[in-house]
Amino acid sequence: xxxxxxxxxxxxxxxxxxxxxxxxxxxxxxxxxxxxxxxxxxxxxxxxxxxxxxxxxxxxxxxxxxxxxxxxxxxxxxxxxxxxxxxxxxxxxxxxxxxxxxxxxxxxxxxxxxxxxxxxxxxxxxxxxxxxxxxxxxxxxxxxxxxxxxxxxxxxxxxxxxxxxxxxxxxxxxxxxxxxxxxxxxxxxxxxxxxxxxxxxxxxxxxxxxxxxxxxxxxxxxxxxxxxxxxxxxxxxxxxxxxxxxxxxxxxxxxxxxxxxxxxxxxxxxxxxxxxxxxxxxxxxxxxxxxxxxxxxxxxxxxxxxxxxxxxxxxxxxxxxxxxxxxxxxxxxxxxxxxxxxxxxxxxxxxxxxxxxxxxxxxxxxxxxxxxxxxxxxxxxxxxxxxxxxxxxxxxxxxxxxxxxxxxxxxxxxxxxxxxxxxxxxxxxxxxxxxxxxxxxxxxxxxxxxxxxxxxxxxxxxxxxxxxxxxxxxxxxxxxxxxxxxxxxxxxxxxxxxxxxxxxxxxxxxxxxxxxxxxxxxxxxxxxxxxxxxxxxxxxxxxxxxxxxxxxxxxxxxxxxxxxxxxxxxxxxxxxxxxxxxxxxxxxxxxxxxxxxxxx
Ligand SMILES: Nc1nc2c(c(=O)[nH]1)N[C@H]1C(S)=C(S)[C@@H](COP(=O)(O)OP(=O)(O)OC[C@H]3O[C@@H](n4cnc5c(=O)[nH]c(N)nc54)[C@H](O)[C@@H]3O)O[C@H]1N2
Ligand SMILES: Nc1nc2c(c(=O)[nH]1)N[C@H]1C(S)=C(S)[C@@H](COP(=O)(O)OP(=O)(O)OC[C@H]3O[C@@H](n4cnc5c(=O)[nH]c(N)nc54)[C@H](O)[C@@H]3O)O[C@H]1N2
Ligand SMILES: [Mo]
Numbered sequence: 001x002x003x004x005x006x007x008x009x010x011x012x013x014x015x016x017x018x019x020x021x022x023x024x025x026x027x028x029x030x031x032x033x034x035x036x037x038x039x040x041x042x043x044x045x046x047x048x049x050x051x052x053x054x055x056x057x058x059x060x061x062x063x064x065x066x067x068x069x070x071x072x073x074x075x076x077x078x079x080x081x082x083x084x085x086x087x088x089x090x091x092x093x094x095x096x097x098x099x100x101x102x103x104x105x106x107x108x109x110x111x112x113x114x115x116x117x118x119x120x121x122x123x124x125x126x127x128x129x130x131x132x133x134x135x136x137x138x139x140x141x142x143x144x145x146x147x148x149x150x151x152x153x154x155x156x157x158x159x160x161x162x163x164x165x166x167x168x169x170x171x172x173x174x175x176x177x178x179x180x181x182x183x184x185x186x187x188x189x190x191x192x193x194x195x196x197x198x199x200x201x202x203x204x205x206x207x208x209x210x211x212x213x214x215x216x217x218x219x220x221x222x223x224x225x226x227x228x229x230x231x232x233x234x235x236x237x238x239x240x241x242x243x244x245x246x247x248x249x250x251x252x253x254x255x256x257x258x259x260x261x262x263x264x265x266x267x268x269x270x271x272x273x274x275x276x277x278x279x280x281x282x283x284x285x286x287x288x289x290x291x292x293x294x295x296x297x298x299x300x301x302x303x304x305x306x307x308x309x310x311x312x313x314x315x316x317x318x319x320x321x322x323x324x325x326x327x328x329x330x331x332x333x334x335x336x337x338x339x340x341x342x343x344x345x346x347x348x349x350x351x352x353x354x355x356x357x358x359x360x361x362x363x364x365x366x367x368x369x370x371x372x373x374x375x376x377x378x379x380x381x382x383x384x385x386x387x388x389x390x391x392x393x394x395x396x397x398x399x400x401x402x403x404x405x406x407x408x409x410x411x412x413x414x415x416x417x418x419x420x421x422x423x424x425x426x427x428x429x430x431x432x433x434x435x436x437x438x439x440x441x442x443x444x445x446x447x448x449x450x451x452x453x454x455x456x457x458x459x460x461x462x463x464x465x466x467x468x469x470x471x472x473x474x475x476x477x478x479x480x481x482x483x484x485x486x487x488x489x490x491x492x493x494x495x496x497x498x499x500x501x502x503x504x505x506x507x508x509x510x511x512x513x514x515x516x517x518x519x520x521x522x523x524x525x526x527x528x529x530x531x532x533x534x535x536x537x538x539x540x541x542x543x544x545x546x547x548x549x550x551x552x553x554x555x556x557x558x559x560x561x562x563x564x565x566x567x568x569x570x571x572x573x574x575x576x577x578x579x580x581x582x583x584x585x586x587x588x589x590x591x592x593x594x595x596x597x598x599x600x
Contacts, residue, residue, distance in 0.1 A: 004402045005030070008044060009381035010514045011088040013300070013392030014157040016040060020382070020402045034448060035135060035393045036157050042511070047518035053363055055407050058375040066409060072374050074421045076330040076357035080106040083318070083328040087336015088115065089362060089517065090378075092386030092399055093304075093437050094411055094430075095335055096311035101415050103313035104424050108328070110320035112584030114341060116265055116300040116391070118273025121583030123299060125274065126281040126472050127290075128464035131453065132301030133260065135161050135393050140294030141260040142166060143253045147280065148192065149264025152176045153511045155392065158262065168253055170195065171266065173506060173563060174556035183249060188241040189504045189561060189589060192267040193477060194231070194487065195240050196279035199254070200286050201228035202247060208255045210288025217462060217471055218285045224473035230488045239487060241558070254287060258294035265300065266508060269589040271481055274582035278474040285471045291460040303389035306453030310428075310436045321586045322577045326354035333360050334411070335378070337516045339367035343586050344577035345570065346545045361414065366516060377408040384410040385430060387437040389451060396441045396449040398434070478581060481590055502592040505542070505574060506563045513567030524549040525563040532595070539596045540564070545573035548598065562593055 008016045016036035019028045027045070031038035057069030064072075076082070084102050086095060086109075102109055113120075123130045138144065138158070143166040151158050152175070169178040170185045170192070178184040187195060203209050204225045214221040237243055253259075261284060267276045281297055289295040318324060321343065325331050331352070342348045345367075352358055352371050360372035369375055386399035409417075412430045419427045441449040461467040477484075512519035524540055526532055532551045539548050540562070547570040557563060564571050566588075575588045 004400060006382065006399045006402050007388040007397030008040070009090040009092050009386065009388060009399065010043060010048075010517075011091050012514065013155040013390065015091070015388050015390035015392065015395070015397065016044075016157065017397055018044070032446075033395070034446070035390070035395050037160050039157070041156055043514055043518060047512060051364055051518055053380070053407060054365055054369065054375060054377040057377060060373055069374060069376055070409075070414075070417050070421075073359055073376065074418060076359060076374065077105055077418065077422075079329060081108070081328065082330035082332060083108045083323075083325065084332045084334060085110055085320070085323060085325075085336060085338055086334045087338065087341065088515070089335035090381055092381060092388055093311075094384070094386045094433065096309070097412050097415050097433065098332075098334060099311045099313045099315070100427060101418050102315050104419075105422070108316045108318055109313075110323060111317040112320040112579065114320060114586045116268070117583035117585035118270070118580035118587075119263070119265065119268040119277040119299055119583070120302070121580075121585075122268070122274035122277030123281060123297075125278050125582070126285070126463075126474070127459065128469055129305070130299070130302045131305065131455065131458040132392065132394060133296040133298040133458060134454065134456065137294055137296055137457065138162065138260050138262070138298060140258060142257040142294070143168065143259045145170065145253075145259065145261045146177055146181070147261055147263045148266030148268075149262050150175050150177070150266070150508055151262065154264070154509045162262075166253055168250065172504070172558050172561050173508075183253065185242060185246060185250065186558060188239065188558070189506060190270050190272070190482070191240040193272060193276045193279045194236050195242070196276070196283045197228050197231055198233065198236055198240070198247065199251070200224065200279075200283045201231065201233070202251055203254070203283075203286055204228065206251070208251070209286045213288035214286065217291065218473065219470060220473055221286060223475065224282060224286070227473070227475050232487055232489055236487050239484075258292075259287065259289055260295060261289075261297045263297060263299045268580075268585070269507070269587060271578060271580050271587050271590055272477070272479050273580050273585060273587070275474060275477050281471075282473045285473065290471065291457055293457060296458065298392075300391040303391045303451070306451055307389075307437065307440050310433055319579060319584060321579050321584065323348075323351070325351035328355060330357040331355045331359065333358070333362070333368050333372070335362060337362075337366040337368045339371060340516045340569075340572060341566070343572050343575035343588055344544050345572040347577050348572075363408075364517060376414070379405065379408040379410045383408070384412070385434055387434055394451045394454040396438075396451055398438060398449070502594065504561045505589055505591050505593050506557075506561050507566055507571060507575070507588050508563065510565040510567040513565075515566060518567070520567050520569050521565065522549055522569055523552045524568075525552050525554040525557060526595070527557045527559045527561075528553045528555060529559045530595070532597070537598050539598055540574065541594050541596070542574040542576075542591045544576055544591070547571070547573050562595070
């Protein structure tokens with residue numbers, strides 16, 4: 001039997017290596033692989049396999065040949081100044097080859113993120129650079145704090161690394177991992193910044209900070225202490241939804257031991273998301289958790305760190321979060337579903353509908369393909385050559401074509417077609433680009449390719465680009481959504497406006513879908529105390545829009561939180577077109593929700 005290997009291109013921390021036996025209905029993990037430890041998830045084994053592909057290109061709803069469709073794409077690009085909006089449907093590096101085309105055709109790209117951008121900005125403020133904490137350091141920790149990350153759903157291959165550790169979960173939802181944890185802090189949403197500040201304050205109060213490490217690498221720690229003292233303990237603990245007893249218990253797990261924080265995107269789906277990661281990092285610094293074995297903060301890292309990217313171009317850019325699509329006569333959507341994945345769908349769809357030439361380049365029908373004038377089927381990751389990096393670990397995989405298929409066109413061939421059609425010079429052969437990525441990698445002792453940015457213990461020498469700077473503590477917090485002034489002493493004593501009477505939206509990932517790919521659903525999870533009956537339809541609204549969903553009761557929620565996963569049809573009608581204070585990120589959870597019963 002012929003065994004071939006590739007890697008999963010789906011947007012997830014794990015980036016698993018895949019062993020293919022003959023055809024893609026027979027795939028398996030690689031037991032020897034350090035990150036994916038032999039198992040593959042049901043998204044690959046079931047959902048992707050069952051998903052119906054777009055097989056035939058279309059123009060204005062009529063099926064056409066690939067040749068005709070690509071001619072139409074060329075015509076759409078004839079007037080210069082098109083926009084490319086790229087999603088994260090495939091995480092292979094070759095997705096970005098289309099940047100070269102946009103540069104040559106005077107096109108526009110996007111900046112910012114729907115995903116992890118706010119947190120990343122907060123990390124960069126403190127550490128200067130966002131390095132990934134290697135998995136083997138997580139395996140050496142005594143305590144693992146899972147902070148706003150739903151590991152069993154979104155990052156299942158992390159499980160062997162946290163096996164047997166003291167587990168703390170900080171999440172407004174009692175997730176599966178929270179149920180197995182030594183301690184679950186079921187806090188109010190959007191209070192993680194204050195939690196990190198309070199914990200820091202208590203650590204100083206009991207003199208548990210790592211003074212020796214701070215003197216060497218974070219010498220402003222006393223100023224940080226003063227900053228934490230501006231915060232009033234009692235109202236803040238109340239605001240977070242915790243008390244001194246719980247704090248004392250949590251501190252027992254953090255003090256004088258090896259601690260890793262696994263922070264997810266959940267803490268930063270808000271305008272203040274950067275401050276939250278900065279505060280969590282500041283807490284970690286105070287405990288001396290950087291640059292030491294078995295310690296650190298693991299968030300979504302910069303997978304391209306240390307690489308020279310052959311697809312880096314100097315194009316104009318517009319926001320990926322509040323994209324003004326209607327300003328462009330031609331918009332190419334590649335590997336994404338903005339009509340459904342971007343916040344404020346009503347605005348997005350109106351804008352997309354005003355675009356003269358909307359081109360959808362993807363695998364499956366979705367809310368964006370339905371609106372497109374030209375539909376170009378893509379090849380899936382089993383059908384083309386690529387290289388996979390990860391934001392969760394340092395292993396790099398060569399992705400091989402393991403299936404021959406007549407369907408679709410690869411991103412490279414799409415780019416090549418247009419280079420040729422416009423008589424542009426300078427596109428290198430595909431293998432040259434693949435090799436450019438691979439030749440920059442190192443190899444570990446077992447022969448696995450690893451990123452050039454790999455360091456066994458990141459920040460061991462210090463912070464910043466050159467590793468010679470100090471850690472910078474958070475010293476400022478701006479919140480325009482909630483007036484938190486009463487929580488600090490030095491500021492105004494305005495009446496406490498922390499209204500908790502409307503509902504918070506929690507919109508996480510689902511185990512049946514990868515963002516809007518694969519299974520979609522139409523339910524909202526509510527706490528039984530809200531008084532709605534299981535199975536009834538309710539109207540859920542925010543100031544941006546409303547949707548009707550079926551009630552599923554869930555006792556694992558706080559009473560003031562509702563959960564609508566991001567594979568729910570119409571979810572982003574509820575979410576706001578705002579950009580985070582730092583990091584140009586979407587703020588999916590910065591919204592309050594109302595529920596109404598539907599008459600009849
Ligand atoms: N099965 C599956 N896996 C995926 C994906 C998928 O769609 N499906 N998507 C992939 C992608 S694109 C990404 S970015 C990653 C993201 O992976 P995660 O970082 O795990 O993101 P979420 O699923 O949004 O889970 C966030 C968690 O944060 C909690 N949370 C919500 N609000 C708050 C808050 O204010 N404070 C705290 N402390 N917690 C909060 C939620 O209850 C949830 O448990 O997952 C990847 N993996
Ligand atoms: N409410 C809410 N909204 C969210 C989130 C949330 O947690 N809650 N999460 C946000 C996050 S973290 C992210 S990362 C975004 C993701 O949002 P998007 O980047 O828009 O991702 P998807 O919606 O999954 O769309 C991916 C599309 O890529 C196409 N595709 C897959 N493989 C390939 C390929 O090889 N080539 C090409 N050309 N196309 C391909 C598929 O057809 C699929 O429809 O969503 C964000 N939206
Ligand atoms: Mo994401």
